Amino acid sequence: MVMSDMKKFKMPEETLNLIGGVDTAAMSGEAFDKLDPSNGKVLCRVARSRGEDARKAIECAVAAQPAWAALPSVQRGDILRNIASEMKKRRADIAAAVALETGKSFKDAEGETDGAISLGFFFAGEGQRLYGRTMPSATPNKHAATVRSPIGVAGLIIAANTPIANIAWKVFPALICGNAAVVKAAEDTPVTAWLFGKIAHEAGLSSGTLNIIHGFGEEAGTPIVDDPGVGVISFTGSAEVGRKIAQAAGKRLARVSLELGGKNPLVVCDDADLENAVKWAALSAFSNAGQRCASASRLIVFDSVYDKFRDMLAEKTKSLKVGSGDDDDLGPVINEKQLNRMLAAIEDARARGATVLAGGRRLDDPALKTGFYLAPTLIENAGPDDEISTVELFGPITCLYRAKDFDAAVALANKSLYGLTACVHTGNLHRAISFAQRVQAGMVVVNAGTYGSEPHMPFGGFKCSGNGSREPGTEALDVYSELKNVCININPELA
Numbered sequence: 001m002v003m004s005d006m007k008k009f010k011m012p013e014e015t016l017n018l019i020g021g022v023d024t025a026a027m028s029g030e031a032f033d034k035l036d037p038s039n040g041k042v043l044c045r046v047a048r049s050r051g052e053d054a055r056k057a058i059e060c061a062v063a064a065q066p067a068w069a070a071l072p073s074v075q076r077g078d079i080l081r082n083i084a085s086e087m088k089k090r091r092a093d094i095a096a097a098v099a100l101e102t103g104k105s106f107k108d109a110e111g112e113t114d115g116a117i118s119l120g121f122f123f124a125g126e127g128q129r130l131y132g133r134t135m136p137s138a139t140p141n142k143h144a145a146t147v148r149s150p151i152g153v154a155g156l157i158i159a160a161n162t163p164i165a166n167i168a169w170k171v172f173p174a175l176i177c178g179n180a181a182v183v184k185a186a187e188d189t190p191v192t193a194w195l196f197g198k199i200a201h202e203a204g205l206s207s208g209t210l211n212i213i214h215g216f217g218e219e220a221g222t223p224i225v226d227d228p229g230v231g232v233i234s235f236t237g238s239a240e241v242g243r244k245i246a247q248a249a250g251k252r253l254a255r256v257s258l259e260l261g262g263k264n265p266l267v268v269c270d271d272a273d274l275e276n277a278v279k280w281a282a283l284s285a286f287s288n289a290g291q292r293c294a295s296a297s298r299l300i301v302f303d304s305v306y307d308k309f310r311d312m313l314a315e316k317t318k319s320l321k322v323g324s325g326d327d328d329d330l331g332p333v334i335n336e337k338q339l340n341r342m343l344a345a346i347e348d349a350r351a352r353g354a355t356v357l358a359g360g361r362r363l364d365d366p367a368l369k370t371g372f373y374l375a376p377t378l379i380e381n382a383g384p385d386d387e388i389s390t391v392e393l394f395g396p397i398t399c400l401y402r403a404k405d406f407d408a409a410v411a412l413a414n415k416s417l418y419g420l421t422a423c424v425h426t427g428n429l430h431r432a433i434s435f436a437q438r439v440q441a442g443m444v445v446v447n448a449g450t451y452g453s454e455p456h457m458p459f460g461g462f463k464c465s466g467n468g469s470r471e472p473g474t475e476a477l478d479v480y481s482e483l484k485n486v487c488i489n490i491n492p493e494l495a
Contacts, residue, residue, distance in 0.1 A: 006106055009096035014045040015190045017053060017214060018197040020060040021207030026215070027052045034190060037103035037332040038324040040370040046190045049215035054182070054223035057211035061153045061180035062229050064208030069150045069178035076176055077127020082203040084120030090199055091117070094192070098164050101189045103324050103332040103371065104288060116168035119455035119472055123172035126477065130176070141490040148481040150178030151255065152231035155224040157217075157245075158193065159236040160186035160334050161291040161394070167196050170234050171210065173476035182230065183212045184221045188334045190214045217241065225249055232480060233257070234471065236293070238392070239417075239464045246467065257469035257479045259293065259460055261392045262420030264450040265413035266296040267435065269406065270304045272425035276447065278312045284423065284449040285398035286320060286376045289330045293465075294421040294443070294451035298389065300401045300409050310357070310380065310400055317358040317378045323368065332372040333395050339372045342395040345388050346377060349399075354382040359396070384415055392418070406431060414440045419462030421450040442466070 014031060016023040025031075030048040035041065047053075068076070087094060091113055098109035132146040154174040158166045163186060174181045185193030197212040213220055225233055225248045232255040235245050239260040249256045266284055268277045284296030301309050320329040333339050339362065346360050359377030363369065380400040382388050389399060403409035413422055422441035426432055436444045442461035445452055453459040458470035469479050 006096050006099065009093045009100075011044055011097075011100060011191060012194070015047065015194050015214060017047050017049055017057070018194060018201075018210075018212040019053070019057045020211065021201050026050065027056075032187070034101070034188070035335065036100060036371075037334055038371045040336070040372070043100060044191065046187070047214045049213040049220040051219075051223040053213050053215070054184075054220055055227065057182045057213050058153060058224070058227050058229045060208040060211050061182050064206060065150070065152055065178075065180035068175075068180055068206060068209045073127040073130040073176065073178070075127070076178065077124040079204050080120060080127065080172060080176060081124035083200050083205065084117050084124060086199050086203040087113070087117045087120060087196075094164055094195060097192045097195050098189075099324070101163065101191055102160070102334060105324055105326045105328055105331060107326040108288070112162050112165050115455070116164045119165075119168045120172050122455040122472070123176045126173075126176050126474065130477070137487070141492055143488040143490060145486050147484050147486060148177065148477065149484050151480060151482055152179060153229055154179045154181045154480060155184070155227070155230040155233045156181055157184045157221050157224070157233070157235040157237070158186050158189075160188035161288060161293075163189035163192040164196065166236055167193055169472050169476075171196070173472060174232075174234070174480045175205075175209070177477060177480040179232070179480055180209045181211070182224055183210070184224055185212055185214050187214065187216055222248070228252060230254065234479065235259070237261070242467075255479070256467060257471060258467040259469075259471065260464060260466050261293040261394070262418040262461060262465045263298055263390060263392055263416045264294055264296050264418070264421045264441070265298045265300050265416070265423070265439075266450055267403070267409045267413055267422075267424045268299065268301040268305065268309055269409070269424065269426040269428070269431060270302040271427045272305070273427070273447070274305060274309055274312060277309065277425040278316050280423070280425070280447075280449045281313055281398070282316050282320065284451065286317070286330050286396045289333050289374070290396035290398070291333060291394050292451060295394075296423065296450040297393065297398050298401060298413075298416075299398055300403050300412050302409065303402050303404050306400070306402050313400075314357045314378055317376050320376050322363060322373055322375065330376060330396055333374055334372070336372050338395065339374055342374055342393050342397060345391070345393055346379070346397065349379055349382050349386060349388040352383065352386055354379050354386070354388065354399075384412060390417065406434075410435060410438050414438075417464040420465035421445070421461070423448065423450045442470075
């Protein structure tokens with residue numbers, strides 16, 4: 001069943017830009033290879049866009065946006081519902097594209113696709129609930145209210161780790177608010193973005209309302225950030241790039257939403273259910289090959305249970321199956337550059353005195369050696385200030401740290417430039433609530449993993465994990481709409 005679904009999907013030989021509803025090659029005629037992370041082979045060629053391509057896409061979006069905004073939000077929601085319904089019909093194709101581009105299993109790609117579809121239906125419903133407020137005025141005969149207005153054109157820069165989910169998180173709220181959108185797809189997952197665009201237009205979205213370009217960040221993403229025709233920019237990626245985007249957008253006071261990753265702590269207390277904690281630590285650290293901004297890369301464990309937890313987790317880590325099949329626990333990382341960066345970080349940690357308890361190497365099994373596979377890696381004795389403890393690596397690597405008690409664990413959890421997600425494992429309700437209040441993170445979980453956001457829930461972080469905005473949930477409407485205060489002065493003599 002799974003293999004037949006994968007084979008039914010036809011990977012395009014060349015993935016083109018989608019501008020004004022039309023497949024369009026890069027104006028330069030240039031293209032680059034997209035490699036399959038599971039085997040290193042070329043999947044397709046991809047349009048290598050530059051500033052002129054971005055400008056053309058923005059011009060199409062600017063031209064299309066007024067008509068899209070003029071539709072009542074309920075009608076916009078109907079079109080978004082059509083898109084989500086069509087995605088449901090094309091679920092196998094979308095999952096196949098995600099699996100082929102990322103190397104993750106078809107089963108995991110299906111789960112990601114289902115999440116994107118659910119998010120589409122959620123924001124379609126928001127077309128019926130694009131609320132403002134009425135409020136009393138201190139002035140007699142004055143009616144005051146607020147309404148939401150679109151910003152104009154949204155520039156959406158997508159990450160590759162969960163490509164269809166990342167597209168849905170940004171495109172659906174941007175559109176429901178009445179904006180047109182220009183998507184800069186992740187260079188490692190262009191086909192997923194292209195397929196979403198085709199489905200959206202086939203489902204009734206007007207030409208030019210959603211435009212998708214491909215290419216590298218500096219060449220295709222920067223022109224979107226710099227263009228005065230783009231009123232709001234949403235970016236998911238590294239803090240380093242996020243800072244550059246914030247600086248560039250700040251020069252023209254464009255609105256910016258940044259989700260910039262984390263070094264997420266998972267705390268295991270002395271009263272935790274250790275089997276459950278081990279299960280969730282492994283899932284948090286290694287699922288999706290650790291390529292989650294919410295991945296648990298810092299495991300903070302009370303001294304009294306540290307040795308037992310370490311041994312249990314090391315055994316679990318060594319038992320994980322690596323590959324791209326549905327029976328595998330994790331797949332490859334997205335490209336060889338990322339893999340080599342992770343291997344260098346592991347060797348640096350070793351040189352500084354850290355101990356690798358499991359993994360720490362590129363897999364060279366005959367079936368995996370041409371792909372970008374890193375063995376799931378568990379490390380202890382890394383210093384809390386070492387690079388491996390402070391820099392987001394975005395791969396299947398996690399480190400163990402000792403804490404003498406609850407206060408020490410919370411202090412170590414907060415000892416980070418990031419503050420995206422956090423988790424505590426405890427049987428003590430008082431500890432759980434205290435942790436939720438004290439930890440510096442935008443999302444807190446008790447007795448599970450460091451992730452778990454749903455379409456109707458806000459996701460985002462503190463400190464270097466973002467700029468305070470939240471996507472998705474209804475909070476995303478604040479990213480993609482302007483709030484307008486409308487006051488109507490009434491003449492009672494004319495009533």
